[in-house]
Amino acid sequence: MSDDVLAIENLSAAIRNGPTLLHEISLRLAAGEVHGLVGTSGAGKSMIGRCVLGILPAPVRVTAGGIRFLGKQLVGLSERDRRAAGASLALIPQDPLSALNPSRRIVSQMTDVMRLRLHLSHAEAYARALAMLDEVHIRGPQDVLRRYPHELSGGMRQRVLIATAFACEPRLIVADEPTTALDVTVQKQILRLIRELQRKHGTSVLFVTHDLGVVAKICNSVTVLNAGRIVEQAPVADIFLRPQDAYTQALFAATPRYDRPGDTLRPLPADFA
Amino acid sequence: MLARRILLRLLQSIPTLAGVAVLTFVLVRVVPGDPVAMMIPPGADDAAVARLYAMYGLDKTISQQFLIWAGQALGGNFGISITTRQAVTGLIFSRLPATLELVTVAAFVAVALGVAMAVIGTRFAGRAGEVVVDGITGFFLAVPDFLWGLAFIVVFGVLLPLLPISGRADPTQASGLSTEFTLIESFVRFRWGITTDVLAHMAMPAVALALPLAAMIARVLKSSLAEQMGQDYALLSRVKGFSRWHVILAEALRNAAIPTVSLTGVQVTFLVGGTVLIEKIFSYPGIGSLAIDAVINRDLPLIQGLILTFAVIFILINLALDLSYAALDPRLRHG
Numbered sequence: 001m002s003d004d005v006l007a008i009e010n011l012s013a014a015i016r017n018g019p020t021l022l023h024e025i026s027l028r029l030a031a032g033e034v035h036g037l038v039g040t041s042g043a044g045k046s047m048i049g050r051c052v053l054g055i056l057p058a059p060v061r062v063t064a065g066g067i068r069f070l071g072k073q074l075v076g077l078s079e080r081d082r083r084a085a086g087a088s089l090a091l092i093p094q095d096p097l098s099a100l101n102p103s104r105r106i107v108s109q110m111t112d113v114m115r116l117r118l119h120l121s122h123a124e125a126y127a128r129a130l131a132m133l134d135e136v137h138i139r140g141p142q143d144v145l146r147r148y149p150h151e152l153s154g155g156m157r158q159r160v161l162i163a164t165a166f167a168c169e170p171r172l173i174v175a176d177e178p179t180t181a182l183d184v185t186v187q188k189q190i191l192r193l194i195r196e197l198q199r200k201h202g203t204s205v206l207f208v209t210h211d212l213g214v215v216a217k218i219c220n221s222v223t224v225l226n227a228g229r230i231v232e233q234a235p236v237a238d239i240f241l242r243p244q245d246a247y248t249q250a251l252f253a254a255t256p257r258y259d260r261p262g263d264t265l266r267p268l269p270a271d272f273a
Numbered sequence: 274m275l276a277r278r279i280l281l282r283l284l285q286s287i288p289t290l291a292g293v294a295v296l297t298f299v300l301v302r303v304v305p306g307d308p309v310a311m312m313i314p315p316g317a318d319d320a321a322v323a324r325l326y327a328m329y330g331l332d333k334t335i336s337q338q339f340l341i342w343a344g345q346a347l348g349g350n351f352g353i354s355i356t357t358r359q360a361v362t363g364l365i366f367s368r369l370p371a372t373l374e375l376v377t378v379a380a381f382v383a384v385a386l387g388v389a390m391a392v393i394g395t396r397f398a399g400r401a402g403e404v405v406v407d408g409i410t411g412f413f414l415a416v417p418d419f420l421w422g423l424a425f426i427v428v429f430g431v432l433l434p435l436l437p438i439s440g441r442a443d444p445t446q447a448s449g450l451s452t453e454f455t456l457i458e459s460f461v462r463f464r465w466g467i468t469t470d471v472l473a474h475m476a477m478p479a480v481a482l483a484l485p486l487a488a489m490i491a492r493v494l495k496s497s498l499a500e501q502m503g504q505d506y507a508l509l510s511r512v513k514g515f516s517r518w519h520v521i522l523a524e525a526l527r528n529a530a531i532p533t534v535s536l537t538g539v540q541v542t543f544l545v546g547g548t549v550l551i552e553k554i555f556s557y558p559g560i561g562s563l564a565i566d567a568v569i570n571r572d573l574p575l576i577q578g579l580i581l582t583f584a585v586i587f588i589l590i591n592l593a594l595d596l597s598y599a600a601l602d603p604r605l606r607h608g
Contacts, residue, residue: 054511055508055512079516080516086512089512093508099506099508112510161509
């Protein structure tokens with residue numbers, strides 16, 4: 001299908017002279033779709049996101065396969081072309097504290113990307129930053145823009161980052177465990193907010209998470225990963241009702257259930273952990 | 274707020290200076306060596322020797338000597354140099370500007386070179402560029418400043434005579450200035466002929482002092498830059514579409530600077546110490562070469578005055594350093 005926003009085809013990645021991290025990953029993401037990448041730590045779910053964004057750690061290389069974004073092949077591009085092709089890509093990072101530069105005010109961290117990508121003037125970018133903060137339901141946006149990151153709460157920072165991610169009308173957002181570093185009440189709000197903005201803007205989202213509850217709330221379809229391989233890929237309803245693969249079943253079994261009194265925590269079987 | 278903090282730090286430095294004064298006073302008098310023996314001709318009679326001892330107060334006990342010295346020092350009189358018969362204060366103040374200018378130029382060279390190497394090494398992390406930068410910094414670190422000085426003299430003074438190898442300025446040129454801050458004064462008074470001449474004289478000693486420091490700055494800055502480049506904000510900035518150069522210079526550098534700034538401060542104090550040898554090698558008329566001569570001649574009042582001068586410089590550098598942290602990191606500004 002050529003109208004897919006993102007098409008990853010047989011993507012493999014490895015540490016130079018080292019182990020292979022991703023084995024022939026393929027997935028497609030239609031416009032407006034939210035696709036979950038689930039798995040335990042080290043399963044390669046964040047690595048897929050970083051391949052798409054072009055920010056692989058230095059020793060990691062794509063060894064085979066391709067990534068088509070809006071019909072354009074991203075693998076093999078020079079760094080300059082890659083930056084240009086990434087204009088419709090954005091990232092909502094995991095840790096909202098480390099994702100904001102501690103020594104720069106919020107305003108410059110929100111407007112720099114608009115000035116670069118949308119060629120806005122200072123005043124236009126400022127107005128757009130205010131509008132975006134309004135979209136993420138931040139009260140007193142002028143005040144927030146003046147602040148340094150350490151002067152905001154965790155939820156507030158994540159809202160700022162979400163506002164920044166949506167600011168340039170990206171076609172695809174990689175959300176890399178965007179709620180993991182937040183406390184539970186804030187997690188729910190942030191999740192709802194991402195869902196709301198994603199629908200409103202028709203943005204596709206690649207949602208990296210280890211939390212199956214989050215997947216159920218936000219995703220249309222899911223890829224389950226284990227040790228860099230796809231173990232199962234299906235619409236979200238199918239995965240939850242009829243998990244096919246033993247690993248997926250084990251993941252579900254490991255999730256604590258409050259609706260089964262007397263249930264104990266079950267670890268992943270040793271051959272998966 | 275700021276003024277109070279500065280005042281507090283200056284008050285705290287008083288006991289430090291007092292400690293330095295006592296320690297050097299005692300040390301230079303208990304180590305073997307005798308200023309009078311350096312002055313008298315061989316075979317002088319005992320009476321003349323005793324007269325000299327009395328003249329410099331060296332016949333009194335160390336504690337008596339210290340009380341006399343401290344009483345005068347509090348009034349700003351640090352005694353008379355034994356060898357030159359000039360007031361120590363005047364002697365130091367006439368030579369201090371030369372050293373301050375040399376150290377400042379050396380520090381600028383070291384910071385510029387160190388930051389450049391760190392940034393280039395970070396930009397090409399994991400590639401040949403990084404290996405080259407690491408090799409260069411390793412080499413700069415391994416060779417001490419005075420050896421650089423000697424090597425420079427051979428190469429740029431003798432084999433390719435491009436630069437003057439001694440002194441501070443061409444005496445036929447550097448006249449008509451009213452302070453000893455020759456570099457600064459000639460610059461602001463548009464006598465740039467003198468400025469270039471002074472810089473040419475400074476080039477070799479300043480670069481010799483700067484190279485090991487530059488390497489140290491490059492190492493520390495590069496490792497904190499690497500840490501910052503792994504932070505999510507640096508990744509996010511690249512996702513936003515900024516180049517690696519932009520991310521290094523506009524995002525990471527400022528956050529990586531704090532460990533480097535504290536290292537640089539500490540190392541600049543070593544730089545001041547390094548001037549002792551370098552100034553001697555290049556016959557540069559600063560307090561470093563003055564200190565060597567003072568020690569050789571066992572010129573006790575001058576040694577005492579010079580060490581206190583060094584101590585004051587160290588204290589001021591550290592004060593400037595503390596104040597710079599708050600300027601760099603907004604999180605340190607309140608509380």
